[in-house]
Amino acid sequence: MKKLFLIFSFLICAFMIVGCKNDVSENTNDSTKNVVDEEKKTDENTDAKEDVKLDFSGRTLNVIATSEKYQKLFDLFTEKTGAKVEFLSMSSGDVLSRIKAEGKPVSDLWFGGGLDAFLSAKESGFLDSYIPKEADKVDERFRDKDGYWIAKGLTVVGLLVNEEMLKEKGLEVPKTLEEIKDPKYKDLVIMSTPEVSGTMFAFVKGILDKYGEEEGYKYLEELNNNIPFYGKRGKDPQEKTVAGEFAIGIIPIDKSAFDAAKEYNLTAIYPEDGIAWVPEGVAVFKDAPGSDMAKAFIDFMLLDENQELLAELDGKDGNQMIKQGVSGYKLGLDKNLLIDEKIEEFGSKRDEILNRFKEITKDK
Amino acid sequence: MKRRLLYLDRIIIISVFFVIFLFILFPIIQSFYFTFIEEKDAFKVFSDLIVEHKKTIYNSILLACLTGIVSSIMSVFVGLSLSFSKGIYYRFLKAVMFIAMISPPFVMSLTYINLFGRNGFITKEILNLSFNPYGLMGVLIIQSLSYVPLSSLMIENACYNLNRDVIDASFDLGKSFFQTLRKIVLPLLWPSIKIVFILNFMKSISDFSTPQIIGGKFQTLASESYLYMVTEGSLLKACILNIIIFLPCIFIFYFYKKYNDSIPTNNYNKMSDLKMSGNVLRFVKTIGFVITFVILLEYLSLVLEAFTKGRIRDLNFTLEFFVESHMYLRYSFLRSIIYSLFASFISVFLSSVYVYAKRTINSAFIKKFDYISMLPFAIPGTFFGISYIYAFRSYPFYLTGTATIIIMNMLFKQFPLSVSSLEDGVNRMDMNLFDAVLDTGRDRIYILKDVIVPLNLRYIFLGFVNTFIKSMTTVGSIMFLVYPGTKLATITLFDVINSGKYHVGSVIALYIILFCTVISLICKYIFNRLEKKDE
Secondary structure, eight states, rough: OOOHHHHHHHHHHHHHHHHHHHHHHHHHHHHHHHHHHHHHHHHHHHOOOOOOOOOOTOOOEEEESSSSSGHHHHHHHHHOOOOHHHHHEHHHHHHHHHHHHSSOOOOOOEESHHHHHHHHHHTTTOOOOOOOTTTGOOOGBBOOSSSSSSEEEEEEEOOOOOOHHHHHOOOOOSSSEEETTGGGGGOOOOBBBBTTTTHHHHHHHHHHHHHHHHHHHHHHHHHHTOOOBSSTTTTTHHHHTTSSSSEEEEEEHHHHHHHHHHHHTTTOOOOOTTOOEEEEEEEEEETTTTTTHHHHHHHHHHSSSHHHHHHHTTBBBGGGGGBBBOOOBBBOOOOBBBOOOOTHHHHHHHHHHHHHHHHHTTTT | OHHHHHHHHEEEEEHHHHIIIIIIIIIHHHHIIIIIITTTTHHHHHHHHHTTTTHHHHHHHHHHHHHHHHHHHHHHHHHHHTTTOOOHHHHHHHHHHHHHOOOOHHHHHHHHHHHSSSTHHHHHHHHOOOOOOOHHHHHHHHHHHHHHHHHHHHHHHHHHTHHHHHHHHHHHOOOHHHHHHHIIIIIHHHHHHHHHHHHHHHHHOOOOHHHHHHTTTTOOOHHHHHHHHHOOOOOOHHHHEEEEEEEHHHHHHHHHHHHHHHHOOOOOOOOTTTTTOOOHHHHHHHHHHHHHHHHHHHHHHHHHHEEEOOOGOOOOOOHHHHHHHHHHHHHHHHHHHHHHHHHHHHHHHHHHHHHHHHHHOHHHHHHHHHHHGGGGGGSSSHHHHHHHHHHHTTTSSOTTTTTTHHHHHHHHHHHHHHHHHHHHHHHHHHHHHHHHHHTTTTTTIIIIIIHHHHHHHHHHHHHHHHHHHHHHOOOTTTTTTTOGOOHHHHHHHHHHHTTTTTHHHHHHHHHHHHHHHHHHHHHHHHHHHHHHHHH
16 A cells, blocks of 8 residues: 555656646746846936956756757857757748747747848747847848848858769869859759748749840759759758769858868859858747847857857858948858849748749759 | 545556657647648648659658668677677677667767778778768668667567477477578568568658768758758748658557567567577578677767867877867756656656556557557657647747657657557556456555566566657757756757767767766666565
8 A cells, every 4th residue: 555655656757747848838928928028127326337247157048959069159148148048940931830820929039030031020020029238230131121130141152062973974063153044054053932031032033133034944844954953951952962972062152162162072152143042040039938038149159259259150251241341251242242132032932933943943 | 545546546547648749749730730721722732742752752762671681680690699699799789789879860870980980990991992982872771770779679689589499390300490581480480570570660750860960962861851941941841741751650659559569478488599500590690790799889979979089090099079079968958858857767667557448448449549649659750749849849848948748759759669668568468467456455556566566577667768769869859948947968969969069969978878888787677686686
């Protein structure tokens, strides 16, 4: 009888511990709600003092980031403000579907992702607006005028070329976008599908903005003939070009591309006739328990030294950062080559462009 | 006193059944409800999707059938090799199969490209072929190879259950190995082979990661459903595609239950002492060896990926990826372990009470309920995850974003296996023992405490270890349930691989494999000690 009781109580404890785990996280969420309300009241006072020491100790900032590599930046934020940072990698489409399905934000801060998803979220009312303190130092193209999103940097599109493979086939190395649609490169080109990859969507949009719609879709049709299938993941083209499966990968170019090129004897190229680009969005979720911390993070991110760190973590050339004067890595990006893109259309024309693209590429 | 225990017995049983219903059937019901009833134009979206994805549906079913066939054939070869081997060679085969059962997601597809791609180690360096690894062929090979470990162990077990007398008689009558195999062994193994086919069919049709990485143009319903979540952010479409996968699974599941119930499990005869020889035997053992070797090669390739850099010709040993991985694993690895342990412990409790109830209470309701408890076998992982979102996103069961929803999901996905494992043991028990407890005047619940649990520790440990391993390596179902504060190791792995950090991914995979192996060995040790104590 005693033994039975012991076993039973152990199991009840086990259940309680499991239950408690959630209670703890829910409790902190409740307490943060209270703090947010209080902070709202004291906001008017703190606005006057510029140098307020932020203290978020005991609280957790939840972040959706595009990758795990931002640990260092988040650690610095923790050092400065005492807030613990938990982050999760999720694709932008996933984020949207989770908010719609669960009726609540997945996190406090959305750090990086396809701009089209940010525009869609803005329209659906999922985002909070915030004009950061140093907004005037950021180029207009790289932030939302109403403050719903701001860029953390630009992703630019370039080519990763396997020169050996091309030499074996007697082909020259392409240096421009115009060249890669040439039929001599048939079956040697790979890119990810723009449905999944925000960068490739920017590439498609960049082509349409560069050549105009008619010519642009014609270009895509011709390029399609050189591509046997479209990668279903963002990193597919880089992986597969490195593995020697393809000779020309259309990829987001950053330091990791240059590093992979060096390690595996490939060449990373900025196309000389125009570079497609897309801002990587950062936004705060509406009604998130830690939205005050998220806003503080945006200010934190815009500080010069953190912009440098961000450039280092992302492997970006200084010209890919949104603030003037950040040096970053010297990768040779000429910012005058950036295609003149209509960023607002990233949201409004997304469905139209993707449908047209699907027609052209018929189940590849 | 007696009354209290009687109520205790009833309360525990009712709560367990309620929990099983809540976490298995309820989510499915909710998914169907929200997909078809709440959503307007649901049937139109449904039929439009079916028409749009005719090719994908065909691909999924074709792949599943082919994988089922190929993996069954491979498992028979390896299973037979296992049962006819002994000594060190046997232990080598068994060890490879055990480690290969712990297969973290994605990594096999990636090592496959390393070995069999256009520039693959085997295809280019050794065989000097230029082989296109993408498409149906590639996915078929990878899936079949990854299902072989578990399936071959099932076939081996089935061999031990064969009636030795008949086989001995056959040899005594002078029949060759091939004739015995053809006329006796294979026909007797046939029900188990059918089971293996069904299980692998269901696994293949639910697999979303392999077609994504090496499918190329060949995509399946599972990979497309994941894409809908990622690109359009459409939970509805992802759910519908998953329901389309679910339907054939449910249909086949019925056959699974029928065949499974007809397999005898009471014997245990080793076959390795039979004096056999002949070319056919050698052929079977060779093929078995080749398959095992290829599987081993994949894991070795993983180790290489983790600790070396550069092309095959000039590899440099490095620890940089090992060091880098710690940054990624910081919180998520420990969290995976804790959640998996919780899932395993609770699963042991729930399955014991469930089997106890099944065996001691004669009720038609409980027999029908069995279908519910076995249901997760047929539910594709991604569907199981999506249905939990539908089920637990509002009161009274508001669990989204918590640790509980993930633990329950991991637990119940493996519930059927824990239950089958325990039932295997209970089936071998002498039913008189149950009566003996009641005869001494004690209450029914003591059957659970004094008979079922102590005499089936082996099966309980098996269920525990299996739930632990599968929970550590699951990704499809929990992918849609994780929040920043509940991130797990496999999600980190998924992200790292998506970022192209192959090498770090291999380190993480090795960590998972290592840890699962350690836990299995610890459990084995504890179990052996407990057994020794009894003697």
